[in-house]
Amino acid sequence: MAGSREIEHTAAQWLARRDSGDWPAAAQAELDAWLARATAHRVAFVRLQAAWRQAGRLQALAAGEGGVPARAAWDRVAPPRAATAGDGADDEDDAQRERAAVAPLRAQALRFQPRREPARASRWPFAAAAAVAALAVGLGWGWLHYGATERASYRTALGRTDEVALADGSRATLSSDSRIEVALSGARRRVELAQGEAFFDVAKDPSRPFAVEAGARRVVAVGTHFAVRRDGAELRVVVTEGTVRLESEPVGGHPQPTTLLPAGSIALAGPNGVLVRSVAVEEAERYVDWRHGFLVFRDTPLAQAAAEFNRYSARKLVIADTAAGELRVGGNFRWSNAEMFVGLLEQAMPVRAERLPDRIVLHSR
Numbered sequence: 001m002a003g004s005r006e007i008e009h010t011a012a013q014w015l016a017r018r019d020s021g022d023w024p025a026a027a028q029a030e031l032d033a034w035l036a037r038a039t040a041h042r043v044a045f046v047r048l049q050a051a052w053r054q055a056g057r058l059q060a061l062a063a064g065e066g067g068v069p070a071r072a073a074w075d076r077v078a079p080p081r082a083a084t085a086g087d088g089a090d091d092e093d094d095a096q097r098e099r100a101a102v103a104p105l106r107a108q109a110l111r112f113q114p115r116r117e118p119a120r121a122s123r124w125p126f127a128a129a130a131a132v133a134a135l136a137v138g139l140g141w142g143w144l145h146y147g148a149t150e151r152a153s154y155r156t157a158l159g160r161t162d163e164v165a166l167a168d169g170s171r172a173t174l175s176s177d178s179r180i181e182v183a184l185s186g187a188r189r190r191v192e193l194a195q196g197e198a199f200f201d202v203a204k205d206p207s208r209p210f211a212v213e214a215g216a217r218r219v220v221a222v223g224t225h226f227a228v229r230r231d232g233a234e235l236r237v238v239v240t241e242g243t244v245r246l247e248s249e250p251v252g253g254h255p256q257p258t259t260l261l262p263a264g265s266i267a268l269a270g271p272n273g274v275l276v277r278s279v280a281v282e283e284a285e286r287y288v289d290w291r292h293g294f295l296v297f298r299d300t301p302l303a304q305a306a307a308e309f310n311r312y313s314a315r316k317l318v319i320a321d322t323a324a325g326e327l328r329v330g331g332n333f334r335w336s337n338a339e340m341f342v343g344l345l346e347q348a349m350p351v352r353a354e355r356l357p358d359r360i361v362l363h364s365r
Helices: 004-018 025-037 039-054 056-062 087-102 125-146 281-286 302-310 338-348
Strands: 074-076 110-112 150-155 162-165 171-174 179-184 189-201 210-214 217-221 225-231 234-241 243-248 259-262 265-270 273-278 294-301 316-319 328-334 351-355 359-364
Touching: 004 025, 004 039, 025 039, 150 171, 171 179, 210 225, 217 225, 234 243, 234 259, 234 281, 243 265, 259 265, 259 273, 294 302, 302 316, 302 328, 302 338, 328 338, 338 351, 338 359
Parallel strands: 189 210, 316 359
Antiparallel strands: 074 110, 150 179, 162 171, 171 189, 179 189, 189 225, 210 217, 217 243, 225 234, 234 265, 243 259, 265 273, 294 328, 351 359
């Protein structure tokens, strides 16, 4: 994935080429293909196209032969007057010229002196286009850093997951019943995890850290793969590639330590602090297998397994007694088929299921 700066320069080159005057249908097809390749391409092109319009004055000046006229080519002119005969008219003409010579210079009182050489074909195409492209890039990056922030909101329904492309080239996969708020600018990339869980495949951009905020915690990355899950005041971070930084807001006016999480880290952050467990990357990836439709349990209490299934279904699994909740389960199960999971429990464990329209109650036996 190309960096943001490289994408901006490529967009500027396309704009310069399009406005050079030599724009066959094949070139338009190439541009359309480049725009369709990534959301970041389309965003960069639209930004620079707006900057290109702001640069229209430079384009107009450069359109004439030789580009912008030299300083000596500017001349003051007097306002036009009706022609009259006689010496009085000449005196009045002289007086107007004298007033014009001492009057403040006004833009509307300027004109170019006529060229003495015969007109030749315009040399605007590439040199002038490149100049405008350079200005457009400058305006575009100025807009990126000081202009409005792009905002977007994404959410999933219960029992659904979704992968979305962000404007910076990153991708976010939302788990069931999840919502994120995205704010991107030239200076930073910020995502608020309002509820649920999301997995992030972050496009590398060292100049713009990628921060996921959830309550009093913030997970910061430059370019990596990680998941953030929010359960009320508790947060879980799973890192499957690269390194992220877990930051916490001050408590009682006292700064909290920052925690670095390399690949294979599983961090649980709550009111009592941050607990980090280091595992093999393959094991860390099991925690985000929900992206592929699976829940993975390894010697997991049934109460905890039931809670995981309940994140994906309106028909809840209810634990009827402590003995049932403490039973241990293991295996890979499709989160979309809780009924099959319950059937396997009944066959392999001392569990009795009471099936009701809105829930399944699990009793020990």
